[in-house]
Each structure stands twice: as structure tokens, then as C-alpha cells.
Amino acid sequence: MIEKSAVLIAVGDELILGLKKEANAYWLSRELVLHGYDVVALEVIGDDEEVLVDLLNRWAGKVTLIVISGGLGPTHDDRTREALAKFLNLPLVRDDEAYDQIIARYPLESRENLERSREKQASMPKGARPINNPLGSALGFAITVKETEIFALPGVPEEFKAMAKHLLDSLEKEALLHFALCKVIGWPEVQLKDRIADIVQRYPANIMFLPEPNVVTVAIRGPERLVSSLKIEIRGILENDVLPEGVDNLEEAIINLASKLDINIAFAESCTGGMVGESITKVPGASSVFVGSAVCYSNQAKETVLGVPKEVIEKNGAVSEECALAMARGAANLFETDCSASITGIAGPSGGSLHKPVGTVCFAVTCLQNHRTWTRHLQGDREMIRLWSNNIALEAVWRELKKLDGKRRSEGSN
């Protein structure tokens, strides 16, 4: 038996058929790691009693924790209860008291339906402990077998999370493994690996690279002291390019810094189609700095809405740094902001030319008196090019704000 080890099992035909991405086990996996657990496997299986019994036979007695997501609902293809009973060679018995508590939460008119599901949803293998479901009607349960704690929770994401959080609370807090993330902006993964190669060579098992468009997350894990010293070392080297601790993404970094500097922001978007505005407004409280974004997909709209001069487009094309600059200035003007950024490019799959192939994207950023324009040639499909464009524009805004912050700080200290 591996101490503090876990296997997570997600049950559902829709998961195995590629129709729905499994999310419960993924989420819990990370949470368990943060609680010091060694997650040995995530297993995604269909609504298949036999396969589940087989898995339970395989893992019970080998890991300390098994959490099953799904298969507890009222329909015939929900087989988790039956599989556990079969595996344990125990009968299913109803826990009417626990089910009554659940039913009591529902309005009278729904209770008839819930009564019809009682036989199924109130049942659990003899000796199992019921786990209350605060959001739905399927009862969860826990049972200990060969020193393995087995939890069966419903697969509805909100219900699973609420009940799993309860489980996490009950786990001892003392974590064996610690975890730190450094989110590095604007570095290609290969160059970043070279830059911190000596650290990685010293502690290869403790450092992982997770690339996303224009952002590489360096994940550090291990005992607390090691994680903390590695983190300081890596942050030291990449000082100008790493997001502040506790900040999850560029959007949050921008909002925090712009709030502090009292700078407001607008965007002008063409090929990203609104993605930049959408990203920044993912963060609650974006309204303190974000005023708006003008998504101008047609050239006509670039002219009439953003005031890009017709000649600029005629002479340079809509995908040009000149057009990008006019768009950014137009957005700052339209939304009356201190700072703005624009994106205009060819996301494909069609629309490219020899001179401007698919992936050509022009950017501009303005911040108070400053402005900057540049062009990137991006790889990948339409969605990838848009994501890169989004993150490159956000990076530029972040760097302008950092510059301004530095300037104000040095003025303040003079």
C-alpha cells in the first residue's frame, strides 16, 4: 500500500465517447496533490459495471483512497452502486433516513419524482456511510475496504465539487508535497529551458514546463523548503517576465497594476473578434479599468467606428502596423482611455497571400504618450493564432504598465 495515494475513477458513457470532457477527476487530482497525495491514475470508463468491478479489484488494498465520480443517478445505466455491491459481495440496502433529508429540501411538487427514484438513489452497499448531497438528489457514500477508503460521489460537477470539498476538508492538512507555479510571459519554451537549464539539471524531477500560447508555466514541486528556494531562484532569473506570485494570469496582472496606477484601458480587435475583451472581463472587477473593446471585423467598421483613415487601409492593407496604430489610437479616443491595444491579422484558414501569409498579425499598443507597433508571424490553426494574438496583446499592455509603474516609482523616490 502506497501511503497517501489515490486513484480517481470517472464513470459515464459520454466521457468515453469523447462527447464530454472529464473535469471532476482532473480537478480533484490537483487538489489531492496539494494535500500531499500521490495520485496514481485517473481512470475514465463507460457505464459498465464489470469494468468498474474490475478496477476496484485492482486498486483496493493498493492505494489509500479511491474516489468514483458518476453513475449514482436514477437511470438504468447508472451502475456505481451495483458495481460496489458486487465488488464487496454485499447486498444493497436503502438508507431512507438520509434520503428523506435530501427530499425535505425540495418543493412538494418535485417529491413525487424523487420518490420514484428512491429505490435507486437511496441505496448503498450494506455498511456504507451515506454522504449528504447538498445540491442534488443522489446520495453519495463511503466505505472502507482493505484499508482503502472508497468514496462514491455523483458526477454532476457542482455536486461532485461540493461533496469532494467536504472530503478534502476531512483529510489531514499536512502536505507532503508542495507546489509553486511561475508563469513566464513571452518566452518560447525551448529558450526558457536553456535559460534555467542549470537549475533544471540539478533538480530535474522537481520542475515541469507547461507551455500555452505566449505563456509557459514552470511548475515546481517537492518538499516545502526545496520548492521555496527553487521558486526564489527561478523568479530571480526571470524577474521581468514572470507574473507576480498569487496572480493566475496576465488579465489579473493587468487589472491589478492598472488599478494601482489609475490607468484605464480599451482594445480594438479584428482577427481576435472580441477575445481580448472577453479574456479581461473573465476577471471579476475588470470594470475598474476596462472600458470597452471595439471589435471591427470589416474594413468599413475600422474606418467608421475607429476612424482609421481610408488611405491607411488602401495603402498598407488592414493587416499592417499603420492600420494597427490607427485602430489603437481610435479605441483610446472612442472609449476615452489612457491605454489601448489593437490586433489585426490573418487567422486563416484562408485570406493569406504570399506577402502576408496566414498567421501574419500586426499589433499596436498606446499608453499615455507612448506607442509601439510590431508584427508577428504566428504558427498553428485559426484558434491557435487567435489565442497567441490575444496573449501577445495582453503581454504588451502588461509591459507598458510595468514601465509606467517603474517610472512613477523612480520619480516618487527622487
Place this chain on the structure above:
Amino acid sequence: MIEKSAVLIAVGDELILGLKKEANAYWLSRELVLHGYDVVALEVIGDDEEVLVDLLNRWAGKVTLIVISGGLGPTHDDRTREALAKFLNLPLVRDDEAYDQIIARYPLESRENLERSREKQASMPKGARPINNPLGSALGFAITVKETEIFALPGVPEEFKAMAKHLLDSLEKEALLHFALCKVIGWPEVQLKDRIADIVQRYPANIMFLPEPNVVTVAIRGPERLVSSLKIEIRGILENDVLPEGVDNLEEAIINLASKLDINIAFAESCTGGMVGESITKVPGASSVFVGSAVCYSNQAKETVLGVPKEVIEKNGAVSEECALAMARGAANLFETDCSASITGIAGPSGGSLHKPVGTVCFAVTCLQNHRTWTRHLQGDREMIRLWSNNIALEAVWRELKKLDGKRRSEGSN
């Protein structure tokens, strides 16, 4: 041995740590189902030789196909080759010829690096057949054990897909299972289930419901004739609410219909922050009908950019049908379009009041002379409320276009 059965194994610490969502196995799972395979399990495990050996022992001889994604790279924690050699009790041998072919694709300056990785990346268990990697440097391989075909492919998504497609091509095309999807718009899952309950009761094993915000996908699977007759039956009942066959999403349906009708479209967005523009521009060719979207997050921007009268906001608030209508009209005006839709609401987590709690979202749609406004009270977190709002606004545009299409058709036939 279950005929035409498969197990997919994804290897990588980043997957198990919840840092990166597994996508290769999910994608292949669906593809295999469409090729008539019964996918028994997706197994996600860390970079752990022993666990992989254990899995291979468990599944070899039980399913006809095992595909492993990942663990073939050049670093010490890539253990898939070693695990297979151990499982087979065969030595690792280099296939230099196959690796030379890969290296030949690279520019001279990269070859030194690739030579350093030769020992690792060119190796495979004795007797395995190399599989060329058209996009990267890690060789894949295949080997048959106890009548199970085992494929080991690299985890880099583009490489995995390219190589797996080759594998899929080689599988016999004759599918045992067929598949059809009906995407139903605007129905709560429970009511939809009631509406087609008699069909579901007749063929429960063949019908699955996959709810997303404002869209429920009804997936039908089974033998070809059954799928085709169920599909016709379900489409018949839900005629007005189901996307046309072959259309994946509302965005595509809107673009197709608007193109046909020669109608262009604009949006005015507040709480969705650009999501609607972003969604519609996901579809290549959106530029034929989508002109732009004005993301006006602040009240000031709603007034200056969209021309919402100050009094409308003062009297009714920015989250009101009056404001939504003024926004939609403003967008149609600004972008000079035939059709427009607007969204203004409280996505939370803060900003709610007793009268207008979090989740209150007001909408308007205009199409030529028509307009309509309405309010919804949505459940869920910020992201969920925004997604629902997005899909509700798109639904409204789609229905307006359908109405117009019906009208023009009946005029045409008169």
C-alpha cells in the same frame, strides 16, 4: 477478448497533477467509436514505468487495441519505451534507419541536439515496427502481443493526431456502431427529456443527453438503420429547435443563414465582454456576415459609443430591457447592419441587488423592422452566466433569421 475493443493510455505527470487537460485520448476515443470500436477505458497516469507495466499486463490479451500517448520524448522521465520493454521482457534496440529519416527533415543546426537524443528516441522493444513521426523527432512504434495491437505515440498533440490518423486510416472502415447528433437549442434538459420520453423509453441504450448552456446535444448511437430512423423521429418532433444536420453550433447556423439571406450582423456587449464576437468569429468565413461588436463595459461607453440616452440608464439602470434595446439599436447604427443583438447583465460575483440579483441579464435583438427585448434570471458562476448569455443572444439572432427566411420563402412561393 472483446472484438474491436480499445484502451487508451495517456502518460504524463502534468496530466495527473491537474496542470494540463488530457486531450489526445479524448479525441481518439471518439474517433475509434466512429470506427466501430468499443472503448473500454481511458487511463491517465503519471510518468511511472511500474504503473504503465501494470496497465499493459492488465489489458493485453483483453482488448484488440491499446494506444499509448506520451512518454516517448528524450528526457529521463519519458518511460514508455522502457515500460514496454519490461512488460514484453525484450531488450530495447535502436532503429537507426527510421531515426535517420526523421533527422533528415531537420535543418543542419538542429541535428546535433537530435543526435544527443538518438539513444533514447530511436529505441524500441525488439521486434516492434517503427512509426514515422511526420512532425516531431520522437519515433513511434507498434507491436503485437497476445493478439493485442499496441501503439506507442508521442504526446505532443499535433504529432499524436497526425500519427493516430494514419492508424485510423489503416483500420477497416466498416463501422459496427453509428452515431448521430441532434443539437437542440433553448430547451432545458428535463423538459426535453419529457418531450421525447416515449422514444427514449423505447431505445434507452441508444440515446444520450449532453447539456451545455442553452444547448442540449442528443447523441444517438447504434446500428445504422436504428440511428437513422431515431434521428428522423427526434428531428421531426423538435423541428424548430434543432440545428440543421452537419451544422456543429449556433454560430455556424447563423452564418449560413445570414449569408443566404444577405443579412449582416453586429452586437453590443456588456457583461459578455466580447464573448459573442469571439464565438461568431471562431467560424472561418464569419466576415461574410459579421461586421463588428461594440463591447461597452462602462455606462459612459454605452452612452458615447452606442448612443444610449443618459436618461435611459438613469431611469432604468444599465441592466434593463430599455438599455438593451438602445444598445442593440446603437450597434446596428454604428456598424450599419440589418440585424443586431445586445446583452447587458450582472455576471457577478458582486454587483447584484435585491431587485436585480446576480444572474439578471437583459437582451434585445433587432432584425430589419422587428425588435424584441427580454430578461433572464440565470444560475451559476460568472463564467456560466456569461456562457448562457452568449448562447441566448445567439439563439435569438438565429430565430430572427429563421423567421425572416420563412417569410421570404412564403413570399417567394406566393
